[in-house]
Amino acid sequence: MACPLQEIDKYLYAMRLSDETLLDIMARFKEEMRNGLSRDYNPTATVKMLPTFVRSIPDGSEKGDFIALDLGGSSFRILRVQVNHEKKQNVNMESEAYAVPENILHGSGSQLFDHVAECLGDFMDKREIKDKNLPVGITFSFPCRQSKIDEAILITWTKRFKASGVEGSDVVKLLSKAIKRRGD
Incomplete structure (x- = not known):
């Protein structure tokens, strides 16, 4: 063989x-x-192309503590990136993946974003950084219409996602509301 x-x-x-x-x-x-x-x-068009408001890539001068969220596959991932410039640029990363249960994938948008906010709260609790106000970047792997960097209107769900009440809505606002509901 x-x-x-x-x-x-x-x-x-x-x-x-x-x-x-x-x-x-x-x-x-x-x-x-x-x-x-x-x-x-x-x-x-068979190849959908949507404009983005991310217009540059890192240039090496960045420093600080950042949170990155990635929703779109079989799990939801959270990453903490710490960049400093002591003697040379040093990058430290910690990440964790959280399952997105089927009932949440097919439930309401509120359930989905409440789950995301709960996972984020758990991630920050474990790292004892809940009291920090950190910049957040989101990879939301679904077709969205953007008119500014902090707005993304979901055009349609793809993959296995079908959460109701999200298509046509700003996912950044939905996530912000879910975080506020938690009091974080």
């Missing part, structure tokens, strides 16, 4: 494409991206 990696190599070798075919695929993909970015063609 062949090794699984050998099987993969055989499969990839069988999929070799000519330069002409690759150029055709590139041209089609480029056209679909253009359609996705176009106001006129976006609704029917």
Whole structure:
């Protein structure tokens, strides 16, 4: 019996494409991206493209303590990133993944964001940082319409998510309300 990696190599070798075919695929993909970015063609485009308000990447001058949230897969992840510049830039990261139960995926938006806020509270309690006012970044892995950096209107749920009352709403506000309901 062949090794699984050998099987993969055989499969990839069988999929070799000519330069002409690759150029055709590139041209089609480029056209679909253009359609996705176009106001006129976006609704029917096969590759949806939505503008973002994140306009730069880290440049090495950043420092501080940050929280990152990631919702969109089979779990909800929270990350604490500490960046300092003592002798050289040093980055310390701690993370934790929290399950998102099926009844919450298909429940109400309030239940979903209450769950997210509860997980965030738990994460901060464990690290004894609940008294800190830390900047938060959110990766919300669903198509959203943005008009500013701290607003994201959910267009439609994808993946297994179906929480009611969220489509057409600002997920940043929903999360903020859930955190306030907890008193955090």
